[in-house]
Amino acid sequence: MIDAFASAIDALFADPNIGEDALWKAGGVGAGVAVRIIRKSPDRMAEFGESRAVLSTVGIDIRRSQVATITEGDLIVIGAETYRIIGEPMGDALGLVSACEVVKV
Numbered sequence: 001m002i003d004a005f006a007s008a009i010d011a012l013f014a015d016p017n018i019g020e021d022a023l024w025k026a027g028g029v030g031a032g033v034a035v036r037i038i039r040k041s042p043d044r045m046a047e048f049g050e051s052r053a054v055l056s057t058v059g060i061d062i063r064r065s066q067v068a069t070i071t072e073g074d075l076i077v078i079g080a081e082t083y084r085i086i087g088e089p090m091g092d093a094l095g096l097v098s099a100c101e102v103v104k105v
Contacts (some may be wrong), residue, residue: 012038012048013063019038020078021034021035022060023076024062024074025075025077027074028074035066037060037061037062039058040059041059044056047087061100062076062089063096065096067091070085072085072086077100083103084102086101086102087101
């Protein structure tokens with residue numbers, strides 16, 4: 001059953017309309033490792049007393065089969081843009097994908 005999900009995940013990341021080529025730099029150094037990522041930009045609601053603000057965020061999903069040890073402080077380079085992973089990446093229930101919150105550097 002997990003093989004079917006892994007194949008589906010691989011197909012999503014390989015799709016040129018969804019996945020993107022990137023470089024992962026462990027600790028932010030080195031030449032980097034070529035990976036496929038899915039970039040997400042969900043809005044989040046922040047509350048300040050009686051006020052609310054919508055904050056844009058950037059998230060990156062990366063397959064654990066390509067990067068099993070991704071952690072806070074690593075860099076993801078997509079074309080000319082560089083992002084730093086903030087916080088610990090969260091894994092999915094099957095251990096196939098790590099979801100990372102990132103900031104542009």
